[in-house]
Amino acid sequence: MGTLEGRIAVVSGAGRGVGRGIARALAREGAAIAIAEIDPETGPDAAKELRALGARAMSFECDVRDRRQVEATVATVVAEWGALDILINNATGARKDDLYSAAVDQTDEQFDRLLDVDVKGSFFFMRACFPHLVESDCARVVNISSCDGSEFAPFMAAYTTAKEALRALSGSVAKEWGAYGITVNCVCPNAATEGVADYWKMYPDQYEAYLAKTPMGREGDPELDAGRAIAFLVGPDASYITGQTINVDGGYVSHA
Numbered sequence: 669m670g671t672l673e674g675r676i677a678v679v680s681g682a683g684r685g686v687g688r689g690i691a692r693a694l695a696r697e698g699a700a701i702a703i704a705e706i707d708p709e710t711g712p713d714a715a716k717e718l719r720a721l722g723a724r725a726m727s728f729e730c731d732v733r734d735r736r737q738v739e740a741t742v743a744t745v746v747a748e749w750g751a752l753d754i755l756i757n758n759a760t761g762a763r764k765d766d767l768y769s770a771a772v773d774q775t776d777e778q779f780d781r782l783l784d785v786d787v788k789g790s791f792f793f794m795r796a797c798f799p800h801l802v803e804s805d806c807a808r809v810v811n812i813s814s815c816d817g818s819e820f821a822p823f824m825a826a827y828t829t830a831k832e833a834l835r836a837l838s839g840s841v842a843k844e845w846g847a848y849g850i851t852v853n854c855v856c857p858n859a860a861t862e863g864v865a866d867y868w869k870m871y872p873d874q875y876e877a878y879l880a881k882t883p884m885g886r887e888g889d890p891e892l893d894a895g896r897a898i899a900f901l902v903g904p905d906a907s908y909i910t911g912q913t914i915n916v917d918g919g920y921v922s923h924a
């Protein structure tokens with residue numbers, strides 16, 4: 669029996685990339701997965717893949733920036749499956765074409781998009797899930813941040829700002845929700861995804877520098893690295909880990 673047997677999880681942005689890897693890892697441990705995804709094609713495709721693995725899975729076309737869509741998604745999950753134990757806020761407004769530029773060239777639209785998707789979208793889900801997480805005896809929230817934020821990477825002003833705001837939100841809420849037995853953590857992954865591959869093609873020098881700075885000498889895998897670490901973090905053995913940022917990045921960020 670998997671460590672997440674009978675648990676109900678919501679994963680945002682799980683149509684592709686890291687989110688899809690996380691969904692797969694959680695499903696393999698027995699969790700039922702609700703995908704909240706803006707892309708009308710990748711979300712259902714991911715849910716189909718999870719069902720083929722033997723998991724319960726549903727996909728919701730949901731723009732996390734829209735509070736009503738978020739609340740409707742959570743309400744339907746609870747109506748269908750009767751509970752909600754795990755929330756993974758993974759969706760991002762980052763786009764390869766404007767992620768990397770001088771701070772003064774980053775646009776109002778870009779700041780709004782990143783803050784709305786990565787920060788407010790996560791907050792909307794946390795707020796909507798709270799009444800149900802309180803009822804769970806294994807309540808977990810994981811917010812997906814980035815080492816680009818925690819390392820204050822240059823030429824990524826909007827992205828780093830959003831990802832650090834998400835860490836602040838997570839740390840603050842972790843201190844409140846410990847009283848309810850709900851853990852709240854951040855994970856900063858590095859993983860080979862379609863989006864990242866497109867970005868590396870635009871900036872091959874950055875790819876070489878990233879690999880050189882990564883002690884494990886390779887890119888992470890969305891499921892086997894990020895996903896499995898998160899499966900532990902949302903499982904029964906991690907009830908005393910909260911308010912933390914866990915880097916699942918092959919040692920790219922190291923404080924040892």
Ligand SMILES: NC(=O)c1ccc[n+]([C@@H]2O[C@H](COP(=O)([O-])OP(=O)(O)OC[C@H]3O[C@@H](n4cnc5c(N)ncnc54)[C@H](O)[C@@H]3O)[C@@H](O)[C@H]2O)c1
Binds near residue numbers: 785
């Ligand atoms: N891949 C990496 O190496 C890496 C490194 C650091 C941090 N991260 C973080 O991991 C997460 C996933 O990264 P990725 O590389 O898989 O990104 P990605 O761009 O490949 O996937 C993001 C997913 O979010 C969905 N999405 C976008 N806007 C949405 C919205 N408004 N509502 C609902 N869904 C929406 C997209 O459709 C897509 O499926 C992000 O939070 C990212 O910041 C990734």
